[in-house]
Amino acid sequence: VADILCEFLEVAIHLILYVREVYPSGIFQKRKKYNVPVQMSCHPELNQYIQDTLHCVKPLIEKNDAEKVVVVIMDKEHHPVERFVFEISQPPLLSISSDTLLSHVEQLLRAFILKISVCDAVLHNNPPGCSFTVLVHTRDAATRNMEKVQVIKDFPWIVADEQEVQMKEPRLIPLKSMTSDIVKMQLYVEERAQKT
Numbered sequence: 001v002a003d004i005l006c007e008f009l010e011v012a013i014h015l016i017l018y019v020r021e022v023y024p025s026g027i028f029q030k031r032k033k034y035n036v037p038v039q040m041s042c043h044p045e046l047n048q049y050i051q052d053t054l055h056c057v058k059p060l061i062e063k064n065d066a067e068k069v070v071v072v073i074m075d076k077e078h079h080p081v082e083r084f085v086f087e088i089s090q091p092p093l094l095s096i097s098s099d100t101l102l103s104h105v106e107q108l109l110r111a112f113i114l115k116i117s118v119c120d121a122v123l124h125n126n127p128p129g130c131s132f133t134v135l136v137h138t139r140d141a142a143t144r145n146m147e148k149v150q151v152i153k154d155f156p157w158i159v160a161d162e163q164e165v166q167m168k169e170p171r172l173i174p175l176k177s178m179t180s181d182i183v184k185m186q187l188y189v190e191e192r193a194q195k196t
Contacts, residue, residue: 001182001183002062004102006057006058009054010051011033011040012071012112014039016132017132018041019117020082020120022130022131027042027043028040028042029042036117053134057136061088067087067137068135070083070137071083071084073131074131075126078131078161079163079167081130081191081195083189085187087186088183088184090182090183105180105183123189123191124191127195170192171190171193175189
């Protein structure tokens, strides 16, 4: 389940960065995932950052300790303008044996990718010069263990600054939710009312 979710989150993060124009469209290449076209960055440092982040998130997902994975798009002053929130929970039964179940989950994830692809229709344009970060909301017990188990050396977990987490009067835009035998997930966007 963690492998499937991390692979999905990697595709989703790349697509969010493309659709919301955080980086120039020239650094993205069209690929195919879940049988739909997606845009993936071909910038090595950006790709490495996303992979390292998800590599560190994976143990939390495996233990069901990650409540939310949030892609935060920030303006030049590092104040959030948008937060793409992936709420994730897994039922206790985590044995995957059926190919039909995996195929079903892939169809559900495809629907998420398609929603991200068209989300700019319901969101306002972002100001120029935006950047992004990935935040992980964990259960309390996980926070205590994270310092002990550092998956990637020189890639430490840090507590998010209050300004990265808080957004004044956000508008909530639900994008997609899914429930399957192996995972429940919903995706919504919190958008700052005044972006400029």
